[in-house]
Amino acid sequence: MARVRGLIVIAVLLMVGSAVALFAINYETRRIAGDVSRKEDALEKLRADIAVYKAERAHLSRPERIAPFARNLGLRPARQSQYQSPAGLLAGPDGRLGQGATP
Amino acid sequence: MRLVPRSSKRAQGATPVEARPVVVISPGLNHRARGRDQNGGQRKPRLRLRATLSLVAVGAGFMLIAGQLLRLASLHEDAPQAAISKPLATAFSRPDIVDRNGRLLANDVVIPSLYADPSVMLDIDEVAHELSAVIPSLSQAFIREAVQDRSRQFVWLKRGISPSTARAVHELGLPGLAFQYELKRAYPAGRLVGHTLGFVNVDNHGLAGIERFLDETNQTDPVYSPKLSHRKPVQLSLDLSVQHALHDVLGDAKRRYKAEAAAGVVIDVRTGEILAAVSTPGADPLVPQEAETPERADRLRSGVFELGSIFKLFTLADALERKAVTPDMSIDVTRPLVADGHVIRDPHPSPRPLTVSQVFTKSSNVGAGVLALSGGAAAQQAFLAKLGFDKPLRTEAGRGAFPQLPRRWNAIETVTVSYGHGLAVAPLQFAAAAVPIVNGGTRVPLTFFKRPAGWTNTGPRVVSRETVTAMRKMMRANVASKAGTGWRADVPGLDVGGKTGTAEIAVNGRYDPDAVISSFVGAFPMDEPRTLTLLSLFRPQPTRETGGKISAGVTAAPATARLIERIAPLLPTELLRKPAND
Numbered sequence: 001m002a003r004v005r006g007l008i009v010i011a012v013l014l015m016v017g018s019a020v021a022l023f024a025i026n027y028e029t030r031r032i033a034g035d036v037s038r039k040e041d042a043l044e045k046l047r048a049d050i051a052v053y054k055a056e057r058a059h060l061s062r063p064e065r066i067a068p069f070a071r072n073l074g075l076r077p078a079r080q081s082q083y084q085s086p087a088g089l090l091a092g093p094d095g096r097l098g099q100g101a102t103p
Numbered sequence: 104m105r106l107v108p109r110s111s112k113r114a115q116g117a118t119p120v121e122a123r124p125v126v127v128i129s130p131g132l133n134h135r136a137r138g139r140d141q142n143g144g145q146r147k148p149r150l151r152l153r154a155t156l157s158l159v160a161v162g163a164g165f166m167l168i169a170g171q172l173l174r175l176a177s178l179h180e181d182a183p184q185a186a187i188s189k190p191l192a193t194a195f196s197r198p199d200i201v202d203r204n205g206r207l208l209a210n211d212v213v214i215p216s217l218y219a220d221p222s223v224m225l226d227i228d229e230v231a232h233e234l235s236a237v238i239p240s241l242s243q244a245f246i247r248e249a250v251q252d253r254s255r256q257f258v259w260l261k262r263g264i265s266p267s268t269a270r271a272v273h274e275l276g277l278p279g280l281a282f283q284y285e286l287k288r289a290y291p292a293g294r295l296v297g298h299t300l301g302f303v304n305v306d307n308h309g310l311a312g313i314e315r316f317l318d319e320t321n322q323t324d325p326v327y328s329p330k331l332s333h334r335k336p337v338q339l340s341l342d343l344s345v346q347h348a349l350h351d352v353l354g355d356a357k358r359r360y361k362a363e364a365a366a367g368v369v370i371d372v373r374t375g376e377i378l379a380a381v382s383t384p385g386a387d388p389l390v391p392q393e394a395e396t397p398e399r400a401d402r403l404r405s406g407v408f409e410l411g412s413i414f415k416l417f418t419l420a421d422a423l424e425r426k427a428v429t430p431d432m433s434i435d436v437t438r439p440l441v442a443d444g445h446v447i448r449d450p451h452p453s454p455r456p457l458t459v460s461q462v463f464t465k466s467s468n469v470g471a472g473v474l475a476l477s478g479g480a481a482a483q484q485a486f487l488a489k490l491g492f493d494k495p496l497r498t499e500a501g502r503g504a505f506p507q508l509p510r511r512w513n514a515i516e517t518v519t520v521s522y523g524h525g526l527a528v529a530p531l532q533f534a535a536a537a538v539p540i541v542n543g544g545t546r547v548p549l550t551f552f553k554r555p556a557g558w559t560n561t562g563p564r565v566v567s568r569e570t571v572t573a574m575r576k577m578m579r580a581n582v583a584s585k586a587g588t589g590w591r592a593d594v595p596g597l598d599v600g601g602k603t604g605t606a607e608i609a610v611n612g613r614y615d616p617d618a619v620i621s622s623f624v625g626a627f628p629m630d631e632p633r634t635l636t637l638l639s640l641f642r643p644q645p646t647r648e649t650g651g652k653i654s655a656g657v658t659a660a661p662a663t664a665r666l667i668e669r670i671a672p673l674l675p676t677e678l679l680r681k682p683a684n685d
Contacts, residue, residue, distance in 0.1 A: 062293065
């Protein structure tokens with residue numbers, strides 16, 4: 001009998017205890033959920049800011065704007081004559097092989 | 104539940120059930136029951152009842168806890184949100200669009216939109232006056248009209264304003280003006296890629312071009328708040344640098360030759376990827392009306408034109424493919440050609456018969472007509488259909504214009520079509536048809552999207568390898584030798600080949616020799632072309648530079664040379680394997 005009563009008391013205590021713990025968890029969960037949603041909002045805001053910066057960067061670096069700056073610096077599109085074959089590199093400007101090359 | 108019978112069993116073991124009289128007591132009298140139990144051990148049923156009740160209570164408690172646990176466990180991340188009383192527009196979040204190298208062409212940004220709540224406004228005149236001073240595009244009359252109905256609580260005033268304008272409006276401190284944040288499409292490259300990208304409406308829904316394609320293929324998501332898309336960027340085949348170079352060269356050609364408009368395209372002939380597509384003057388994606396005006400329309404895809412002698416590319420390829428001729432065979436072009444009672448003459452008739460190859464390089468209309476007649480109208484129609492001229496060209500940027508083919512297709516139509524008159528096609532469709540002539544003989548679907556690595560073409564074969572080899576030789580000869588019409592398109596070391604085309608424009612039913620479309624279709628390097636270019640200049644005027652001429656050889660051809668020289672270093676380096684002085 002005493003064992004049954006003891007069991008019941010323990011069960012009741014356990015119940016009360018777990019109820020308290022559960023509500024604590026519940027409140028904690030809600031707090032964390034609120035935290036998460038605030039962080040998500042902040043993240044969305046940051047993504048929106050990044051999107052604006054990306055668009056601005058792309059707008060500022062559009063070729064049409066960069067080209068005049070490059071021209072002012074004396075830069076020109078690469079010309080075909082600036083490319084040389086490996087054989088051409090070995091030969092000097094007059095067509096003879098340079099000193100570093102073995103004939 | 105099993106606890107109850109177990110405990111009763113135990114009770115039975117201690118004292119047999121039959122030995123005890125049953126006494127029922129109320130559950131409230133616990134102390135008495137306990138007392139009697141201790142006294143005589145006669146109160147087992149009461150104990151059982153008490154135990155059962157307690158266990159039921161505890162069980163119920165645990166059920167509650169379990170229920171709560173389940174609720175917590177199933178609690179979704181998205182807690183219910185507070186409803187907003189303002190009406191919310193359903194918008195679409197769209198993925199970024201980038202070029203083949205990842206440079207941004209379009210993305211969504213979150214920007215404020217101004218709305219009014221007329222029910223809380225104090226002085227409508229003051230609002231109209233001060234607001235139109237900050238946002239000049241809002242007229243006072245418009246504002247008054249919009250906020251007139253005091254029973255309303257929400258009226259859009261201006262959707263999509265800059266953050267600085269929003270700040271200025273906020274600083275007015277007028278009640279009844281507020282902002283809602285919305286998605287808006289940004290196009291950092293402006294007009295440069297406008298025709299291809301198309302545009303979106305105020306709800307960020309694609310209405311034309313690539314933007315429309317994204318909606319049609321479910322690559323956008325409806326959103327109820329300004330949330331940016333989480334999708335991967337859409338990668339186009341366009342190369343912004345090549346696009347800019349093409350735009351630059353076309354702009355320069357337009358100025359040099361005083362042309363009304365210009366259009367051009369650069370295509371990778373192995374994959375069908377469009378590396379650059381420009382119709383200038385361009386259209387701003389943020390101003391959708393622009394693409395609708397005739398002068399800013401996309402001539403590359405949505406306009407059809409008689410493109411002239413560049414069509415001889417197909418006439419010659421057809422004749423060679425039919426094995427009607429070989430490149431060395433002679434054709435008598437010394438006399439005019441008569442077809443259905445019409446007389447076709449060359450502007451500068453050759454005093455001697457020309458070889459098939461020379462018909463191409465000297466661009467003889469009579470020669471092309473003779474070659475076309477050797478096969479007949481049906482063969483010509485079948486070949487053009489094989490090249491895709493039987494239906495409009497479809498790309499991700501939308502359906503191109505319908506090709507206009509002759510209604511009757513007799514001898515005279517066969518002759519005029521052989522040199523590109525009497526049928527009108529969109530320049531992009533012409534370029535698509537020219538691809539198999541240089542790439543080895545197979546059709547490749549044109550695309551504005553970057554092909555995945557390892558993509559292989561499964562398009563049908565249109566012409567044989569031998570025909571392609573012969574065509575490549577002729578195209579190269581047309582540029583390599585000063586006797587060819589296209590020699591000004593040559594770029595030393597790049598092995599450029601191509602064909603000129605000067606098409607007279609029909610004005611009031613008559614061809615006007617002073618109003619032409621000068622085109623050049625080019626490819627390089629000619630031994631195994633990788634890139635195809637097409638430039639068309641609309642109504643160029645004679646200038647001192649061109650010696651008073653407007654033909655493609657002095658306008659579109661040199662412009663092509665400038666284009667190819669400029670873009671070659673931007674393309675895969677294998678194109679530059681030839682040294683400049685070979």
